[in-house]
Amino acid sequence: MTDKSIVLAGVDLSCIRDDRVLFEELNFTLHAGQVLLLEGKNGSGKTSLLRILCGFREADAGQVLWLGEPIDDSRYYADMAYVGHLDGIKKELTVLENLNVSLALGRPGRFSIDEALVRVHLNGYDDVPAQSLSAGQKRRLSLARLLTTGNRLWILDEPFTSLDRAGIALIESLMREHCADGGMIVLTSHHDIDLHDAVVQRIHLS
Amino acid sequence: MTLTRAFLAILRRDLVLAFRRRAEMINPLLFFVLVITLFPLGIGAQPHLLQAIAPGVIWVAALLAAMLSLDSLFRSDFDDGSLEQMLLSPHPASLLVLAKVIAHWLVTGLPLLLVAPLLAVFLGLPSHALGVLLLTLLLGTPVLSLIGAIGVALTVGLRRGGMILSLLVLPLYVPVLIFAGNAVQMAAGGLPVDAQISILLSILLLALVLAPWPTAAALKMSIN
Numbered sequence: 001m002t003d004k005s006i007v008l009a010g011v012d013l014s015c016i017r018d019d020r021v022l023f024e025e026l027n028f029t030l031h032a033g034q035v036l037l038l039e040g041k042n043g044s045g046k047t048s049l050l051r052i053l054c055g056f057r058e059a060d061a062g063q064v065l066w067l068g069e070p071i072d073d074s075r076y077y078a079d080m081a082y083v084g085h086l087d088g089i090k091k092e093l094t095v096l097e098n099l100n101v102s103l104a105l106g107r108p109g110r111f112s113i114d115e116a117l118v119r120v121h122l123n124g125y126d127d128v129p130a131q132s133l134s135a136g137q138k139r140r141l142s143l144a145r146l147l148t149t150g151n152r153l154w155i156l157d158e159p160f161t162s163l164d165r166a167g168i169a170l171i172e173s174l175m176r177e178h179c180a181d182g183g184m185i186v187l188t189s190h191h192d193i194d195l196h197d198a199v200v201q202r203i204h205l206s
Numbered sequence: 207m208t209l210t211r212a213f214l215a216i217l218r219r220d221l222v223l224a225f226r227r228r229a230e231m232i233n234p235l236l237f238f239v240l241v242i243t244l245f246p247l248g249i250g251a252q253p254h255l256l257q258a259i260a261p262g263v264i265w266v267a268a269l270l271a272a273m274l275s276l277d278s279l280f281r282s283d284f285d286d287g288s289l290e291q292m293l294l295s296p297h298p299a300s301l302l303v304l305a306k307v308i309a310h311w312l313v314t315g316l317p318l319l320l321v322a323p324l325l326a327v328f329l330g331l332p333s334h335a336l337g338v339l340l341l342t343l344l345l346g347t348p349v350l351s352l353i354g355a356i357g358v359a360l361t362v363g364l365r366r367g368g369m370i371l372s373l374l375v376l377p378l379y380v381p382v383l384i385f386a387g388n389a390v391q392m393a394a395g396g397l398p399v400d401a402q403i404s405i406l407l408s409i410l411l412l413a414l415v416l417a418p419w420p421t422a423a424a425l426k427m428s429i430n
Contacts, residue, residue: 054294057430078296086287092226093219104215105295105302107208145291 005031007184008053008153012062015048022048023205025062032152032182035175035198037189040205046188047085049205050157053186054082078107081151083159087142091131095122095141098130099148106149110181116147119174121166135162143171146178154178156187212297213305220309223282234275235317241267242325253330260329261339261390268318268343269379272350273372275314279306279355280362280425290429299422307355307418315347331394338393338403342386345406352417353378359424382409 008030015022022045030036038046051057053064055071066076089098099113117123120140130138139162146154154175160168172194175185179198187193193200224231245263246256283289283306293299322343323336331339357375361367389402 051430054290056290056293056426075296077294080294082290082294084287084290086285086290088287088291090219090223090282090286090288092223097219097222101215101219102291104208104212105292105297107296 007032009065013059014061015045016060030184033179034184035200036186037200037202044205047157050155053155080153081146082155083142084157087138089130089138094127094129096126102145103148109148109150111147113148116144120144136167139163152183154185158188160191209297216302216305217309220306224313231313234271234314237274238267238271238318257330260331262387265383265387269383276354276358279310279358284362300418303421304418307351311348311351315351319343335390335393338399339390342389345410346382346386349382349410349413352413355421359421363428
């Protein structure tokens with residue numbers, strides 16, 4: 001436990017939902033630059049595990065440690081970002097306004113808003129209300145949030161949903177960059193991901 | 207001052223959103239005006255009776271209008287995931303919640319204050335009681351938003367939370383209703399109202415300091 005290079009760790013995590021044990025005594029450690037891929041069929045507890053990692057849900061047993069401390073006692077929330085099923089986009093606000101709000105809530109990251117929009121191929125959409133974006137574009141917008149705010153840990157729930165092939169390749173390249181920079185990613189995905197030389201750990205939930 | 211920035215960003219966002227959904231936001235105000243204008247029609251030509259019940263009518267209508275507007279406080283944020291993002295922010299959730307409540311009051315409480323004098327004249331409330339009426343509304347309606355926020359935060363995750371919300375929140379509104387209604391009544395009779403105003407002020411300060419914490423905690427429970 002004293003290994004300083006472990007950044008995120010799950011210790012003996014269990015999750016019980018409606019009297020059904022989704023997982024028990026789950027342990028994992030994540031070092032800088034690594035990816036944790038959660039696999040399993042629908043309803044196997046992937047999203048539940050992600051929500052436990054976000055602190056939305058309490059684990060029924062065990063705890064999540066960030067730099068050796070329980071996540072509630074550390075600077076965890078300044079260092080993580082979550083993109084879930086709900087994209088957290090206000091449809092009445094423009095693309096720019098949406099990103100400005102999330103930037104104000106977090107801390108500035110590697111990219112400015114303009115650069116991030118270029119990266120996710122949404123440049124020129126600044127003043128478009130989010131409700132007139134397509135599903136894939138909305139997804140790109142919520143992923144742009146990862147770039148504008150400074151985070152070491154990305155928690156992504158099915159990040160490739162409704163993205164086209166080019167979009168998937170784009171997000172994969174952003175993920176590779178993030179890992180090369182010492183960032184970490186925990187994600188669930190039904191797609192095969194290609195992250196070249198990043199270390200990918202897999203947890204299979206059943 | 208990143209906390210100030212986050213606070214202002216939420217406040218500004220909610221005001222912009224309210225402006226873009228103004229048709230929805232005007233509902234409580236319309237309700238307030240309609241209820242009060244219907245009373246004289248229902249009661250008939252009895253100016254003294256109308257004058258006597260005016261403080262109560264205005265306050266009950268304000269209270270119900272506030273109830274009506276509560277659901278919009280967290281509903282859309284809950285549905286589109288913005289609430290999750292807000293709670294994941296490193297800033298204290300209670301302060302971000304306070305920003306939302308303030309924006310909500312500016313959009314739904316303040317307009318009541320602006321139309322109240324007109325409606326008071328309509329009901330025949332003596333003009334020397336107008337100032338007190340406005341003061342009670344100024345002190346009382348923010349309390350309705352602050353206390354209501356706790357109730358909405360507890361019920362936002364439920365599919366049909368409306369009934370439970372009323373049951374939870376209305377009893378807590380009663381002290382405000384009693385002291386505010388009483389103050390306006392006394393002022394109409396030319397009596398001093400310092401005591402009631404002081405009590406309303408202390409309720410407001412207490413709610414301002416104490417309500418955001420349980421609201422933030424309840425929201426964390428609701429998104430579970």
